[in-house]
Amino acid sequence: xxxxxxNKVVVRCGILAxxxxxxxxxxxxxxxxxxxxxxxxxxxxxxxxxxxxxxSSEYGMIIREIRLPRIALGIFVGASLSVAGTSFQAxxxxxxxxxxxLGVSYGAxxxxxxxxxIEPHIAMRPEIAAVFTPLGGFLxxxxxxxxxxxxxxxxxxxxxxxxxxxxxxxxxFLSAMIMLLITxxxxxxxxxxxxxxxxxxxxxxSPILAWVLRTGFFVFFAMIYLTASDLNLLLAGEREAMHLGxxxxxxQLVVYLSASxxxxxxxxxxxxxxxxxxxVPHVMRMIxxxxxxxxxxxxxxxxxxxxxxxxxAARTIAAPSELPVGAITAIAGAPLFIYLLRRRLA
Amino acid sequence: xxxxxGTVMERGAQDGARANADARLSIEQVSYAYTPNxxxxxxxxxxxxxxxxxxxxxxxxxxxxxxxKSTVLKLIxxxxxxxxxxxxxxxxxxxxxxxxxxxxxxxxxxxxxQLLFPAKVWEFVLQGRHPHxxxxxxxxxxxxxxxxxxxxxxxxxxxxxxxxxxxSGGEKQRVILARALAQQPTLLLxxxxxxxxxxxxxxxxxxxxxxxxxxxKYAVVIVTHELNLAGEYADQVVLMxxxxxxxxxxxxxxxxxxxxxxxFQTQLxxxxxxNGRPRVSVLEKSE
Numbered sequence: 338x339x340x341x342x343x344n345k346v347v348v349r350c351g352i353l354a355x356x357x358x359x360x361x362x363x364x365x366x367x368x369x370x371x372x373x374x375x376x377x378x379x380x381x382x383x384x385x386x387x388x389x390x391x392x393s394s395e396y397g398m399i400i401r402e403i404r405l406p407r408i409a410l411g412i413f414v415g416a417s418l419s420v421a422g423t424s425f426q427a428x429x430x431x432x433x434x435x436x437x438x439l440g441v442s443y444g445a446x447x448x449x450x451x452x453x454x455i456e457p458h459i460a461m462r463p464e465i466a467a468v469f470t471p472l473g474g475f476l477x478x479x480x481x482x483x484x485x486x487x488x489x490x491x492x493x494x495x496x497x498x499x500x501x502x503x504x505x506x507x508x509x510f511l512s513a514m515i516m517l518l519i520t521x522x523x524x525x526x527x528x529x530x531x532x533x534x535x536x537x538x539x540x541x542x543s544p545i546l547a548w549v550l551r552t553g554f555f556v557f558f559a560m561i562y563l564t565a566s567d568l569n570l571l572l573a574g575e576r577e578a579m580h581l582g583x584x585x586x587x588x589q590l591v592v593y594l595s596a597s598x599x600x601x602x603x604x605x606x607x608x609x610x611x612x613x614x615x616x617v618p619h620v621m622r623m624i625x626x627x628x629x630x631x632x633x634x635x636x637x638x639x640x641x642x643x644x645x646x647x648x649x650a651a652r653t654i655a656a657p658s659e660l661p662v663g664a665i666t667a668i669a670g671a672p673l674f675i676y677l678l679r680r681r682l683a
Numbered sequence: 684x685x686x687x688x689g690t691v692m693e694r695g696a697q698d699g700a701r702a703n704a705d706a707r708l709s710i711e712q713v714s715y716a717y718t719p720n721x722x723x724x725x726x727x728x729x730x731x732x733x734x735x736x737x738x739x740x741x742x743x744x745x746x747x748x749x750x751x752k753s754t755v756l757k758l759i760x761x762x763x764x765x766x767x768x769x770x771x772x773x774x775x776x777x778x779x780x781x782x783x784x785x786x787x788x789x790x791x792x793x794x795x796x797q798l799l800f801p802a803k804v805w806e807f808v809l810q811g812r813h814p815h816x817x818x819x820x821x822x823x824x825x826x827x828x829x830x831x832x833x834x835x836x837x838x839x840x841x842x843x844x845x846x847x848x849x850x851s852g853g854e855k856q857r858v859i860l861a862r863a864l865a866q867q868p869t870l871l872l873x874x875x876x877x878x879x880x881x882x883x884x885x886x887x888x889x890x891x892x893x894x895x896x897x898x899x900k901y902a903v904v905i906v907t908h909e910l911n912l913a914g915e916y917a918d919q920v921v922l923m924x925x926x927x928x929x930x931x932x933x934x935x936x937x938x939x940x941x942x943x944x945x946x947f948q949t950q951l952x953x954x955x956x957x958n959g960r961p962r963v964s965v966l967e968k969s970e
Contacts, residue, residue, distance in 0.1 A: 338805040338809075338827055338831065338843060338844075340809060340821070340822040342821055343824075407924075430799050432799065432800070553708070556957065563818060563819050564817055564819070565811060566818060566819050566820050567818060569810070570810060570813060572797060572798070572799045575809075576793070577793070579782065580762075580789075580790070580791040581811070581813045581814060582782050582783040582784075582785065582786030582787070582812055582813055582814030583813070584845075595800075622800065627800035627802070628806075
């Protein structure tokens with residue numbers, strides 16, 4: 338009997354942080370301008386420990402202005418989607434739940450597009466304007482998960498297959514809405530259809546939006562992590578959790594809203610990158626087990642690592658053209674989804 | 684038992700848990716109506732029901748299907764709010780308790796639920812420590828000691844490192860009981876705990892339960908279909924039919940042939956054994 342301790346969680350997260358660092362360095366190397374791996378690592382560590390203020394000047398500009406912001410975006414988008422997926426899996430008691438499969442990502446995309454369209458027509462202070470799109474994404478995500486949840490209930494029981502089907506149908510309906518909106522609207526106010534449907538990290542973000550994404554991630558991750566022990570019990574069912582002292586309604590509300598907010602944040606800046614919330618928690622469960630106190634931070638690091646790798650592949654596989662990052666995650670994620678579904682049915 | 688480690692309640696006494704000697708559950712004129720659609724008449728009503736359970740005592744709630752047994756148990760557990768009447772555990776109404784406080788005092792043993800991901804037996808038993816701490820918590824050495832003692836108490840120490848879905852039905856019920864003991868409750872509720880067990884495992888389970896009830900002074904309410912096992916192990920039985928509480932008393936006083944035949948709609952014979960406990964047998968149905 339060796340229960341999980343805070344020490345174990347910290348040590349394992351440290352290891353994952355090192356893996357993430359290595360992945361970031363390698364990802365920084367890839368691109369049109371050749372960069373030395375050794376010089377990069379040295380430069381980055383120098384900046385991290387505060388010995389130098391910036392990376393070597395030869396390629397410093399490209400790294401700082403182009404590659405690093407894009408990788409940072411990938412880190413927070415990946416972590417948000419992965420944590421949202423892990424959370425939905427506990428709440429819905431379904432290991433196949435993921436913001437993309439449940440249609441929540443598309444709901445967030447519709448919300449973001451609507452917000453982008455409305456934004457120029459309302460006079461707002463710039464700080465509010467910066468959170469307006471993520472807020473639209475959050476509302477779209479919350480509304481979608483509520484509808485999918487209600488459709489997934491059958492005779493007041495949550496039915497796993499009905500839930501997934503409802504998610505797929507909601508996703509198909511919402512992706513049609515995205516196409517309709519993008520086609521009807523002037524192209525200057527929103528990004529392209531492929532971005533919203535497949536996900537893309539190439540569009541630069543304003544510094545204030547980057548700040549909202551980072552802060553939002555830490556706040557909502559913290560709110561979900563505080564319920565990690567409760568989520569462990571919710572995996573056994575609502576009644577069971579209640580008898581073990583979990584305030585079920587409160588935990589569900591906090592985690593639904595936080596996971597929807599993470600999805601809304603991620604989608605509003607990068608579009609609907611699929612399967613991250615499915616693929617990453619599954620791999621992390623195989624490595625670290627099912628305890629949510631370990632799984633949630635592991636999923637955050639794993640999501641970051643996965644999206645940075647996927648985006649690097651998207652940038653380089655068909656260079657000089659670029660694939661949307663969601664194409665890479667779907668190529669890896671869809672077969673895994675089928676495998677998990679078959680195993681569950683067996 | 685758990686040898687040098689001490690029983691789960693001794694462990695409890697070490698960390699200052701309350702003594703159970705004065706535990707008392709009283710159900711006072713409790714009624715309930717189950718109405719899925721507010722505009723329609725209730726589909727099930729529980730009429731005013733009263734009984735008590737004292738420390739060290741097993742109360743068995745008996746009756747045919749849809750007699751209201753499980754509703755009574757849910758009301759006691761605080762999962763439902765009574766329409767009228769009160770359910771008091773040591774003077775406090777159970778449905779008004781904070782979920783965490785309630786789980787420190789009341790433990791529920793249900794028929795096994797499906798686990799989404801396989802858990803080890805020790806992980807499962809440690810869940811019983813959840814109410815004794817903050818929302819986000821990491822188990823302490825004391826929690827581990829209590830969980831080990833609880834496994835020892837139910838004779839399942841050797842199963843500790845097995846997976847929950849790889850042990851037998853009888854073993855699983857013992858482990859679920861161990862988790863309830865790890866909660867260090869004053870009141871133990873059991874919902875048909877022997878339903879899927881063979882007769883040997885049933886007797887084993889109830890024997891362990893009886894021993895622990897007396898030793899740790901739990902007040903116990905158990906819902907069951909097993910007339911004979913209830914007659915053997917319960918101190919009091921509550922007989923229910925169609926939402927009515929028909930009789931409360933010792934097994935011998937309640938197990939009367941006419942009454943049981945009327946409730947269960949079949950011909951029965953009731954005899955008293957040498958130990959003073961009643962035994963019910965089913966007679967051949969006459970055409």
